[in-house]
Amino acid sequence: SQQGEEDPQALSIQEGENATMNCSYKTSINNLQWYRQNSGRGLVHLILIRSNEREKHSGRLRVTLDTSKKSSSLLITASRAADTASYFCATFPFSGSARQLTFGSGTQLTVLP
Amino acid sequence: EADIYQTPRYLVIGTGKKITLECSQTMGHDKMYWYQQDPGMELHLIHYSYGVNSTEKGDLSSESTVSRIRTEHFPLTLESARPSHTSQYLCASSDPRGPYNEQFFGPGTRLTVL
Numbered sequence: 001s002q003q004g005e006e007d008p009q010a011l012s013i014q015e016g017e018n019a020t021m022n023c024s025y026k027t028s029i030n031n032l033q034w035y036r037q038n039s040g041r042g043l044v045h046l047i048l049i050r051s052n053e054r055e056k057h058s059g060r061l062r063v064t065l066d067t068s069k070k071s072s073s074l075l076i077t078a079s080r081a082a083d084t085a086s087y088f089c090a091t092f093p094f095s096g097s098a099r100q101l102t103f104g105s106g107t108q109l110t111v112l113p
Numbered sequence: 114e115a116d117i118y119q120t121p122r123y124l125v126i127g128t129g130k131k132i133t134l135e136c137s138q139t140m141g142h143d144k145m146y147w148y149q150q151d152p153g154m155e156l157h158l159i160h161y162s163y164g165v166n167s168t169e170k171g172d173l174s175s176e177s178t179v180s181r182i183r184t185e186h187f188p189l190t191l192e193s194a195r196p197s198h199t200s201q202y203l204c205a206s207s208d209p210r211g212p213y214n215e216q217f218f219g220p221g222t223r224l225t226v227l
Contacts, residue, residue: 031213042119042203042218043156050213088156092214100146100171101214105155 010108019076021107023089119219134189136204145187148203194226
C-alpha cells in the first residue's frame, strides 16, 4: 500500500491566499520530502525535513513534521498563479537494506488569478 | 533545472513495436530510477540502479527492462509495446553519497501505444 497519502486530493484557491496540503505516512522515516510537478513535466524537489526536525522554512514554503502522528504539512503562503501544480510528499524510510523514496498520490493545487 | 534528460518527450507507436526510452544525466550520480505515472496519479518505481552493471526491479511489476552500462545512461526498453503500457515514464537520479536521497527528475516521456 502507498506509504504517503496526501490530503486534499485537489485544492483551488485565489491568488494571495495560503495553501495547506497534508501528508500522512505509515512507517518510521529518516526524512520526508516535498516535490512539485507541473503538468506533463518531471518532479522538482522543494524541501526536505529530517525526522528530528519539526518545522522548516524555505521562501514562501513552510513544512511541519509530526512523527508521533506520522504526518506532515506543506504551507505555501501568498500563493501565485504560477504555484498551480501537483505537490507530492515522499518518505525515505528509517531502515532497510534497499531503502527507496516512496511517493504519495499528490495534491493538485490550482491558484486562480 | 536538473541536468537529467529524457528522449523522446512524446512517443506514439503501434502495438508490438520495440521501443527504448533514453535517460541520461551529467551529474555523475550513481543511483538512477525509472517511475511510471498515470495522469494525476502517484509515481510507481519500476526499476532502479545503484551504479554500472547494477539493476533492480521496483515495487511495480513491469514488462520493461533496463541496462546500466555507463554511469550517465539508463535506458528503458519495451520489447513489444501494448496499449496497457500507455503512461508517462519519469527518470530520476540521486547521489548516494548524500545522506537524504533527494532525487532529480527528467522531464518525462509520455508514451501512447495504439
